[in-house]
Amino acid sequence: MSTEKNHYPLSGITVIDLSHVYNGPYATFLMAMAGATVIKVEPFQGEHLRSRGDMGGAALPFAMLNSNKKPVTLNLKSEKGRELFKKMVKRADILVENFAPGVMNRLGIGAAELHKINPRLVYGSSSGYGKDGPYRDYPAMDLVMQAMCGVIDSTGFPEQPPVKSGAALCDFMAGIHLYAAIMTALYEREHTDKGRVVEVSMQDATYASLASNLGMLHARGDAAPARTGNRHGGLGISPYNVYRTKDGYVVLNAPGDHHFRSILDVMGRSDLKEDPRFLTRSSRVENFAAVDELIEGWTLTLGRNDVAQRMLAEKVPCAPVRNLSEVMHDENMHARGSLQWVNHPDLGRVVLPHSPLVFEGTQRREIEPSLPLGSANEAVFGEWLGCSNDELKALKAEGVIS
């Protein structure tokens, strides 16, 4: 099995990836794009995201998160499967899994067992609530975590029911924190020569992102509203809202007094610069209804891109509310190479993300589209682990690989 040449940050690093859906696979996707060799180990039916069909909706997410990985199938419930697995672990640097706590131990391949085989292994694990708290056995998925973490109650209009964030933020927050923890341990290994067990819970990974809302709760106690619609989560900035235009919405945010003065200039209302309702951040926050009315009265006379261009020309934080089709074709991300058009063998020509981690001075690793289940069985079990063709045939016949 050819490994990457030594010019990416993670060149030479081998990752055994047992993870599924978004959380773990995002972490290992970032490792692959940073140059690691990622072996994606799946059960015979494929990991959940590959196998769930989902009326077609899971196809692109799978492709987004599984570029540049080498997929193998392995039956970890068979003794021979576990033997093969341990041989892989012996040669690996990193293992990633996001099973429910206890699953790896029940399979007989928990961290303690694997560290006997390879003390340098960095073992990264993620779950909803972590391994050692009272909620450890609760099933966890993004929607459930958004409810438990306060994201749902904090999202939506005050007079409406709460609503989840459209982004699967608990899943992805966990995934990127998991990558971060593993990299920290990989760095540390250079000094200790020992691999660590690192762990990330979706719950822990989400908490800080509610800082504004938690701050308001702390400052106002029971008087703090649960959610503020499109106003600032701490109700501490004005203007800060979504405003209607002739053809959609814009957002506008003026954290500094100078931003607000620029807004008045753009709107042709420089006459209001000395209006005591608008002079300072505090006075604007107290008069936020008047601020919003003033602004929307103007934005409604223009198109959203026109509003945004006029405000941006004066350095006011402003943007159209874009739909996902516009986002997928974003000229800035395509110019940077963080989104790329790729000819995918199954999906045709699609837009796929590269890694958000940009290492200046090194060309981005080329995106290799995600591969069918078990595509790398020969390369990994044969070429890399050294099984002969006959052995591979036998493993297949015995139901160890597929």
Added chain:
Amino acid sequence: MSTEKNHYPLSGITVIDLSHVYNGPYATFLMAMAGATVIKVEPFQGEHLRSRGDMGGAALPFAMLNSNKKPVTLNLKSEKGRELFKKMVKRADILVENFAPGVMNRLGIGAAELHKINPRLVYGSSSGYGKDGPYRDYPAMDLVMQAMCGVIDSTGFPEQPPVKSGAALCDFMAGIHLYAAIMTALYEREHTDKGRVVEVSMQDATYASLASNLGMLHARGDAAPARTGNRHGGLGISPYNVYRTKDGYVVLNAPGDHHFRSILDVMGRSDLKEDPRFLTRSSRVENFAAVDELIEGWTLTLGRNDVAQRMLAEKVPCAPVRNLSEVMHDENMHARGSLQWVNHPDLGRVVLPHSPLVFEGTQRREIEPSLPLGSANEAVFGEWLGCSNDELKALKAEGVIS
């Protein structure tokens, strides 16, 4: 200046932190909690989050993100200030900044300049749109990025206006990706003996979290709804929703057919197990209105915690929609030490987060509450850089430090 003893993953690492508000400070908070010495360099008025007052709402967020950091003041617009800064950089491992692109170069302390002084420096930078695309000069803040990234348009009820996520997810996604990129480069430095410039844009860091919604857009094209309320972002799972109860809301999510059969058992409706509308994931998705009606008819008869407990007993992913006060007192996070009660000198007894990165086998570093502006001037400029008392007085008199 005492540095941490060599038993945390980042013990011995020194970080110069020029960052402000949420994005950069979250990255350096994680470094501090992993054992690094983090020197927080602020202008005389303090970084934005410290100085903005915000009617009290910024106090807790500042405390959440600035534990275990050493705050110094330094006037980078003065020649002597930059000299002092370069002395610090010479002894540091990591520099973090989230200024708008170009600011560091204009100050004469851009990455190229600093690498001349210290080629081993890992230079981490984050901005809204990155340094090299056409949008690079657009001002960027969380609300603006949520609009540009499609988070706002994807959040909310289909028949209502779009609404931002209550969590500041673009800020925090960028912050944790920045930490991740820096750790990757720190690991790489062990092999190359050279520091890297790494870069993360808020825009890139947010994209993947919309995987479900992008997947639906790919599968259904123009027929894909912009937002799905509390239903699955890809409309690929049912049940998956927020349901009313007697005293609030619960979420419930049944990705597998066996989950749905368990739900029927809990509800006492095992008679529906063979109902063709509910047999498979696809049939439930097609009949999601009937599924939701069936479930809410039952949840409305019980309290939210009662519903959750009954469902969890059968391993169905389910949770009450909790408010932030409940989240702040979460027994699981307190048991794990990821939330802790801390006596903060300014704020009194408050709940502060530890790092979501758990390094098993090492006790968590004790939380040291955030310090007032410039508290570490003597320790850093005196003890660490070696300025005498007279020199410190002169620097103060000349407006270089405060």
